[in-house]
Amino acid sequence: EFHHGKHHAAYVTNLNNLTKDTDLASKSLEEVIKVAAADLPAKQGIFNNAAQVWNHTFFWNCLNKGGGGKPGPKLLAKIESDLGGFDKFKEDFKAAAVGQFGSGWAWLVLDGGKLKITKTANADLPLAHGQKALLTVDVWEHAYY
Template sequence: MPFTLPDLPYPADALEPHMSAKTFSFHHDKHHAAYVNTLNKLLEGKPLEGQPLETVIQESSKDPSMTPVFNNAAQVWNHTFFWNCMKPNGGGKPTGAIAEKIDADLGGYDAFVEQFKTAATTQFGSGWAWLVLENGKLKVVKTGNADLPMVHGQVALLTCDVWEHAYYLDYQNRRPDFVQAFLDHLVNWDFVNQNLASA
């Protein structure tokens, strides 16, 4: 079966005013959809056609001739994951296992926020900021373009998209303001706790 564009986990206006329905109309309905459509075309009649998305990502990451496949497959995964990292009335300090793990591994929530903001705002050009699990420990990392934790032996727990199309309609060139709004008002800590529990 070809890959399909997943529905957003909430209405397109559910994250306003921090992320607008107009942003979603471009980001989800056009950018994310284009990655899905391009990936399906690239895989047509090829050995990886019909394989799970994670398999396509892992296999294409090892072969420079498959970079276009990797870029589109990874971006399909990244965006689907990103939508689930947010929810209406989210953000702020986490609770549960992730809160304890952030205290233990990163020195507390405030230290995490500083590390995450630094990763997100210093990623040059397009990319992603991540909270990941690596060898049982939390770590904040950043990746360029479509790159993602799973090809580096890490488990993604949370991400923030810092490609310009993620925030430009709402924040123009003010990436730090977008990242702050993401942390304060949008993070879905329930999803992060689920990811931690299943890691």
Template sequence: HFNHLHFWNWMKPNGGGAAPAALAAKIDEDLGGFDKFKADFIQAGVSQFGSGWAWLAVKDGKLAILKSPNGENPLVHGAKPILGVDVWEHSYYIDYRNRRPDYLKAFIENLVNWEYVEKLYGEASK
């Protein structure tokens, strides 16, 4: 329930683009820049065997890219998820068939609701 409750808020029409300034600075600092974040986030989703999720989370005050099987999320590992993408086939198969990397690229470039991610980042950073 937690994963999908947030999943719908992590997306918006005409989303994607650049992260807000404060979050972008943290991505630069902790993850080596937005392009590296994007590549690593996509790779986390691509390399998640079977069903699961790819995540951007806050752990020990730093951003981290994680992946998890099935319905598990970073909360069970002491991290606070601020962005997640569902990589169960039901999320992408109709539009993308077996092209999970294309689905993940489209998610980052066209759907991410960065304002919601920024809100969760602010809450996770307290």
């Protein structure tokens, strides 16, 4: 409740207030992120809030009651070929999350057709770097209280 009902809701409210009566108000969330990312630091507030709305929404969609375990056969084969196996993926993904200094995110991304594990600080996200996010974990401290 606190994470979704307070933090995520505040990002949505802030983004709506920052884009109200602007040309960004009619754009998709992804378009807002791309426009703001291309105009930093002038649009830093918009970027931070839009990215955090996207990051959290994606994170909620990554959660699954009773989740865990191996992915389907196609993704598993890609993990094995690109990341050295499922166990190595889990180890490296966990290390990325634990090794994130300060607030941020750990990600499994598709970058140029290849799976990679990466991490981003603060509100940054793979979308701003031309990558496709497949999985994330929130390593902001507010995710754990």
